[in-house]
Amino acid sequence: MTASRPRRPTSADVARAAGVSRATVSFVLNDTPSQTISPATREAVLRAAEELGYMPSPHAAALRSGRSRLVLTLVPHWASSPTVMRYLELTGSHLAEHGLLTATHIERSAPLRDLLTAVHPAAVISLVPLEPDESDLLARAGIAEVHGYIADFPDKTPSVTLNQQHMGRAQAGHLLDRGFDRLVYVSGPRIGHPVRPAGRLEGARAEAAERGSLPVVAFSYTDTASLDAAIATWLGLPGRVGVCAFDDDTALEVLARLREHGTDIPGRVGVVGMDDIRAGEFSEPALTTIRPDLGPQARAVAHATLSALGISVDDESPVGSTTAQVAAVVQRATT
Amino acid sequence: MTASRPRRPTSADVARAAGVSRATVSFVLNDTPSQTISPATREAVLRAAEELGYMPSPHAAALRSGRSRLVLTLVPHWASSPTVMRYLELTGSHLAEHGLLTATHIERSAPLRDLLTAVHPAAVISLVPLEPDESDLLARAGIAEVHGYIADFPDKTPSVTLNQQHMGRAQAGHLLDRGFDRLVYVSGPRIGHPVRPAGRLEGARAEAAERGSLPVVAFSYTDTASLDAAIATWLGLPGRVGVCAFDDDTALEVLARLREHGTDIPGRVGVVGMDDIRAGEFSEPALTTIRPDLGPQARAVAHATLSALGISVDDESPVGSTTAQVAAVVQRATT
DNA sequence: CTGAAAGCGCTTACAG
DNA sequence: CTGAAAGCGCTTACAG
Structure with a gap:
């Protein structure tokens, strides 16, 4: 040495x-x-x-030029699905094409205020709404706030939200296609997870209404007993019952209880999940599900970020109301 | 305006x-x-x-003082489990106690080199080994590299690696406790995922050896046909077969095939997974699994980071060879 | 087409 | 105990 x-x-x-x-x-x-x-x-x-x-030196460059090339995405700690990961990756790739680099912060390990003493991004993308004081903080620091929500939230400001309705439509549409005429929408307890099924339910209802089908009934359960009660209700309905589950985990729980009841699947009841997790392939029967495609959402949020930073994009794809393909049906044995 | x-x-x-x-x-x-x-x-x-x-201004402070308070964790895009997320969160909390703030970068959205033009952390924590040129880059930029591996990798430099052996031991130990005397270790195709079951297998073998049990046989399959072939081999074995699966997804796939074969579970064959994913609760039969605790690993990697940055810690917990509780058995119906 | 100079907002010896 | 001053490594008018 x-x-x-x-x-x-x-x-x-x-x-x-x-x-x-x-x-x-x-x-x-x-x-x-x-x-x-x-x-x-x-x-x-x-x-x-x-x-x-x-x-x-990024510090010197940012200090002198007054702008940073870093975009920080705030991720709630419960949002750890492969789908969200893919969304972050895609968004990062889009922004990288325009010279912006991305990092993410898992929320709750430290308050935003502290984080901003260590890093000063040009923009912050939030996957769920920020607290008002957090938004204030960003505004005061001159950091653009971009809403790239992965779920439905009441929000007055412009935001890019994953098209939940489209996802609900895909579930309902598939069940209707497969001859299930009594549709129910079921969601379970979402532990530490503020996502509400409102948008998906709405989409399922819109799809059923447009097809002149019977109205979709919503159920939400908190434990096995209340799920069993819901199932008993469905089984009292005439016709073939089609269950749209909020996500694959919910679908698998419903399936487990239906097995317990000895229900004929998919003869009497059909089930469609959402997310296409690996385990759905191995359930009894194998779960039909919807694989969401967050590509359009990633593109939209990248656009929103670039425009918030005043970076012009020649690409003509519009932000917001995307009608692109956002979900694909993965059909297995439950429908 | x-x-x-x-x-x-x-x-x-x-x-x-x-x-x-x-x-x-x-x-x-x-x-x-x-x-x-x-x-x-x-x-x-x-x-x-x-x-x-x-x-x-973080930029001005860092520029002048020559040090940053940001720690960046590099996360491979396939590492999206709740367990990893929790690990990141815990590590972040520990570092926050010492004034360090954490952000993560999902790998592959942009090369590390580009990322470092936008952000200059004090240290980088890598969950999997970096390429040699990436390590060079960090060294040249004066950024500490901390190895906080979440899997087994051949690595000559000091690193904090999740105790895979302990996890394998927990699986084997439980099966042995439950009276399964022929142990097999099975791993499936790991799509875009370099994690190898070597450490867990080793742990399972060590546990079996110490208990004077029969040696653990390793199987790895690439598709349903090869899994079925493996299962046929197990079923030819005398005694009660205990299957340690690399993870819960693998366990659920094995379970699906065993059901297909009409195997008596847990009478003839027992299965234990790893991770405690939600879906395991709803399989047929419900899956026994191991819930890893990344707390000790998070503490160790936070320690390693602080010491790499020359920050003294009064806490006496040792880095590296942790003998703390790192896994809990979640017993359900497959054992 | 190129260079000398100012200055971004901090921190840190140093002098009082 | 407090302040005046230098300087971190860049970028960017500005003058040539």
């Missing part, structure tokens, strides 16, 4: 090595549009930067 | 309002240990900061 730890190279080092000024280094490395640089100079700067292993 | 957008207050504004210098503001707000501040001055600064809604 005789060699002293080498100081990290700065743009001044690159400038010296390339025989140019620091300004020129900055122009080359940032492709500053208002500047034209001779190919020879550009080449020299690039080579020097490469050889020195130069990495610009 | 007549009022011009107010400039974000700086420490100079606070100093002016409090009638002190900027240095004093910094001393008060950072509780600089080498400085003693009169209560009156302290009070005045705090009040002024509060009234102005002052938030210090």
Whole structure:
């Protein structure tokens, strides 16, 4: 250990090595549009930067330019599904195409206020609504707040919300297609999880109404006893009962109870879940479900972020009311 | 919109309002240990900061002090389980107690190199090993690299790795307790997922050996046909077969095939999963599983991070070889 | 097309 | 106990 730890190279080092000024280094490395640089100079700067292993300091750049290229996504700790993960990944890819980098913060490990003393993003994407004081904080810090909600929340400000109705429509539509004429929508206890099935239920109802089918009845249970009570009600209904479950976990619980009751599935009752978790493939019977596609949502929220930051996008895809494919039916043995 | 957008207050504004210098503001707000501040001055600064809604600029602070208070965790996109999420949350809480804030980056949305142009953390925690060039990048940028692996990887550098052996031991131990005397370890195809069951298998073997039980046989399957072949082999074994599954999804798939074969569970074959996912509660029969506790791992990785950053911790809990409780048996109907 | 200079908002020796 | 001043590493008008 005789060699002293080498100081990290700065743009001044690159400038010296390339025989140019620091300004020129900055122009080359940032492709500053208002500047034209001779190919020879550009080449020299690039080579020097490469050889020195130069990495610009994000702190200095952000401090001087007054803008950051970081986008921070706030993720509630309960939102840990592969679907959400994929959503974050897709959003990150879209933003990366426009030079924005993404990081996420799992909420509750530290208050937003503290977080902002360590990192200062250009924008914050929230998957669920922020508290008013959190929004204030962002506004005061000059950080754009983008609403990229993954569920239904009452919200007056413009937001990109995953199309819950579309998902409910997909469930109801499939059951109707398969000849189930009495539709019920069932949701269970959502532990530490504020997502409400309102949008999906609405979508299922709209689908049933448009097809002239019987109205969809909503059930929510809190424990096995109340689920059993709900099931008894369904089994009292005439015709073939189609169960839209809020998610696959709920569907699997319903299925377990229906098995217990000895119900004929899918003869008497059909069940369709939501999410396409792996376990659905191995249930008895194997669960039919909907695989949501968060691609359009990711695109929309990336758009919203870019526009909030004043970055123009040539892509013509509209933000908000996307009518794109957002869900695919995965049919197995329960329908 | 007549009022011009107010400039974000700086420490100079606070100093002016409090009638002190900027240095004093910094001393008060950072509780600089080498400085003693009169209560009156302290009070005045705090009040002024509060009234102005002052938030210090992380960029300026980091640039000047040369250190950041941000820790970035790199998460592979396939690691989306509630368990991992909880691990991130716990690690974040521990670090927050020492003034460090955490963010995570879902890998693959952008290369690490690009990410580091937008954010400059003090340390990076990796849940899986980094590429050599990524490690180089961190070293050159002066960013500490902490290995907080969630699985077994060959790794020569010091790292905190989730105790996989302990988990395998818990599975084998439970099956042995329940009277299953022929143990097998089964793992399925891990889609885009480099985690290998080596450590868990080893743990199961060690447990069986210590108890003087028959050696544990390892199976890995790639599709239904090869799983069925494996099952046929097990069913040819004498005695009661105990199946340790790599995770609950695998266990549920095994269970589905065993049902198909009409196997008596848990009479002839017992199955224990790993993870305690919700769906395990609703399988036929309901799945016995192991709930891993990542608390000790989170504590250890937080320790490792603090020590890499030269932050002393009074807490006496040792890093590395934790013998703490890291898994709990959740017994249901398959054992 | 290129360079000298100012300044972003902090922290930290240093002098009082 | 407090303040004046330097400087972290960039970017960006501005002058040439």
